[in-house]
Each structure stands twice: as C-alpha cells, then as structure tokens.
Amino acid sequence: MAAAEDAGKRADRFLAERIPALSRARVKALIEAGQARRDDAPLTEPAQPVRPGATYALAVPPPAPARPLPEAIPFPILFEDEDLLVLDKPAGLVVHPAPGNETGTLVNAVIAHCGASLAGVGAERRPGIVHRLDKDTSGVMVVAKNDFAMQALTALFASRTGLERAYLALCWGVPSPAAGTIEAAIGRDPRERKRMAVRAHGGGKPALTRYATREAFDAAAALLECRLGTGRTHQIRVHLASRGHPVVGDPLYLRRIPPAARALPPPLRAALLDFPRQALHATRLAFPHPRSGAPLAFDTAPPPDMVSLLTQLRESAALRRETGQNP
Numbered sequence: 001m002a003a004a005e006d007a008g009k010r011a012d013r014f015l016a017e018r019i020p021a022l023s024r025a026r027v028k029a030l031i032e033a034g035q036a037r038r039d040d041a042p043l044t045e046p047a048q049p050v051r052p053g054a055t056y057a058l059a060v061p062p063p064a065p066a067r068p069l070p071e072a073i074p075f076p077i078l079f080e081d082e083d084l085l086v087l088d089k090p091a092g093l094v095v096h097p098a099p100g101n102e103t104g105t106l107v108n109a110v111i112a113h114c115g116a117s118l119a120g121v122g123a124e125r126r127p128g129i130v131h132r133l134d135k136d137t138s139g140v141m142v143v144a145k146n147d148f149a150m151q152a153l154t155a156l157f158a159s160r161t162g163l164e165r166a167y168l169a170l171c172w173g174v175p176s177p178a179a180g181t182i183e184a185a186i187g188r189d190p191r192e193r194k195r196m197a198v199r200a201h202g203g204g205k206p207a208l209t210r211y212a213t214r215e216a217f218d219a220a221a222a223l224l225e226c227r228l229g230t231g232r233t234h235q236i237r238v239h240l241a242s243r244g245h246p247v248v249g250d251p252l253y254l255r256r257i258p259p260a261a262r263a264l265p266p267p268l269r270a271a272l273l274d275f276p277r278q279a280l281h282a283t284r285l286a287f288p289h290p291r292s293g294a295p296l297a298f299d300t301a302p303p304p305d306m307v308s309l310l311t312q313l314r315e316s317a318a319l320r321r322e323t324g325q326n327p
Contacts, residue, residue, distance in 0.1 A: 002054050003052060010046060015058050036056070037056070043056070048288035069111070079296065079298065085114070099144070107127060128146075137282065165282065170224075170310065173259075175224070183229075185205060186233070194252065195234075202236070209226055210226070237280065281302040
C-alpha cells in the first residue's frame with residue numbers, strides 16, 4: 001500500500017523502491033506488458049503518479065530457462081551418427097542464441113531434432129558448436145553431439161590437420177591475378193565495432209585466405225573459390241573487400257555502388273545491387289571422423305537465390321559474346 005510520502009511518485013519508481021530485486025527498467029517493462037495493477041485495476045502507465053492509500057501489485061513472470069529450448073526448425077541433414085551431425089545451414093539462420101536472437105537459432109533446431117540422442121556438451125543437453133557461419137552465409141557445418149566429439153573436433157579445427165574447408169563467393173569485379181593468396185591481419189574496426197577490418201599497423205590477428213577464380217563474368221563480377229588458412233571473423237568478406245572486390249550483397253563491407261557495376265545491363269545490375277545478403281556459401285567440408293578416423297567429405301551447391309544470380313550473369317555474358325558487345 002502506498003503511504004502519504006509516496007504521493008506523486010512515478011509508479012515504476014515506487015514499485016522499484018519496494019522491490020529491490022528488480023531494476024526500474026525491468027519494472028517499467030513489466031508495467032508496459034500489463035503485469036501491474038492498482039486496487040485490482042490494470043496499471044499500464046509507468047509514469048502514472050502514485051495515489052496514497054492505493055494498493056499496488058506487480059506480477060513477475062518466472063525467468064526464462066537458461067538453456068536453449070527445442071524448436072522445430074527444418075534444416076537439411078547431410079550425415080548423422082551418435083557423435084556428430086553435418087548439415088547444410090540455410091541462409092538467414094542464426095547459429096547460436098545471443099541477445100536479440102534468443103530463439104529461432106540452429107542450436108534450438110538441433111536440440112529439437114536430436115532429442116534424446118543428444119548427449120550434450122558440458123553439463124547441459126546442448127549441441128557443441130565447433131565452428132560458425134554468419135547468419136546470412138549458407139553451407140556445410142558440423143555440430144558435436146557429445147563431449148568426446150566436441151573436444152576432438154575443436155582440436156581438429158584449431159590445428160587444421162586433415163581439415164578442408166572451401167567457400168564460394170560471388171564478388172564484384174574480377175581479381176588479378178585470377179588465383180592468389182591474401183595475407184593480412186584482421187581485427188575490430190576502431191571506427192565501427194560491428195565491422196572487422198584489415199589492421200596493417202597492429203591490433204589484428206594473422207589471417208590468410210587463398211582464392212581461385214572459377215568463373216569471370218566480363219569485368220563485372222567473379223565467382224571465387226576461397227579456402228581459409230585461418231578462421232577469423234568475417235575473414236573472406238574483409239579480405240575481398242580490402243582488395244576492392246567486396247562480396248555481392250554484403251551489408252557491412254559494401255558501402256557504395258562498385259565501379260564494376262557499370263559493366264552490367266540495368267536489370268542485372270539491379271539484381272546484384274539489391275541482393276539481400278552476402279553471396280557467400282560454405283560449399284565443402286572434409287575431415288576425419290573424431291572417433292573412427294574415417295575420412296568424411298561433404299559438398300553442397302549454393303542455395304537457389306545465389307544460383308539465380310549466377311544464372312543471370314552467365315546468360316548475360318553469353319548474350320554479350322553472341323552479339324559482339326564489349327564488356
């Protein structure tokens with residue numbers, strides 16, 4: 001019950017003072033969510049002045065479980081046994097729960113799919129994320145189903161002994177030479193924390209990317225096969241952008257219309273400029289099985305949206321050759 005000295009206080013401040021375990025921000029959110037009452041009537045305005053003699057009540061929902069919950073989210077499975085799961089991650093699927101993406105992740109999906117066969121990693125029944133792909137990067141991933149597989153695969157990815165990983169990247173322009181190595185340290189961009197950047201003067205970790213041009217589409221774009229010598233955050237995207245060949249559709253590292261876009265007819269140029277994600281696909285993953293040592297290799301084609309862009313580029317290049325147009 002509110003006392004005389006509480007008169008005129010904001011309701012959220014009053015309740016926060018009476019419930020020290022909750023922050024004022026948390027109390028405000030609960031009021032806005034309809035969890036507060038005054039004299040058995042709903043209280044929905046955090047700033048409403050307190051009335052002396054009125055009884056205030058706040059319902060605090062039970063905390064959400066700390067571990068991820070199972071969610072029936074479909075994903076293509078390439079291989080599965082008692083130790084591991086190999087899958088083709090769709091573009092747009094976040095790998096691991098994090099602030100802003102607590103649900104609807106690959107981890108939630110794997111828990112639902114595996115059920116009782118998931119022995120768990122550590123003290124919880126959750127899959128072991130050995131390596132990650134960015135939300136909008138598609139392709140092959142391996143997930144550990146128990147501690148044994150997690151430790152073995154983690155060591156394998158750290159040493160890279162017997163590990164083969166290849167990506168397909170559709171980039172703007174055509175790199176010269178057609179195949180080569182990009183070796184440049186990568187670290188957090190000091191001007192924008194969400195981005196990574198090549199750090200030529202310290203502040204980064206060594207990073208090495210090998211690339212080879214699979215197809216060149218006049219001078220406008222190229223399909224590259226990229227292989228990682230290291231595993232830094234956004235490595236392929238940062239390295240290619242640093243050479244003036246950003247990945248098509250990249251929301252972080254493609255900040256203006258590339259000069260190479262001028263070589264494309266307007267409809268095709270618009271299709272590439274409007275592509276809603278980075279055109280990057282983890283196309284191959286090969287490694288020895290953590291328990292048996294048997295060689296495992298998985299190859300997947302790019303998803304339909306990326307295939308559509310490639311088809312349009314091929315058809316446009318073929319038409320230009322037939323009509324004798326200069327690129």
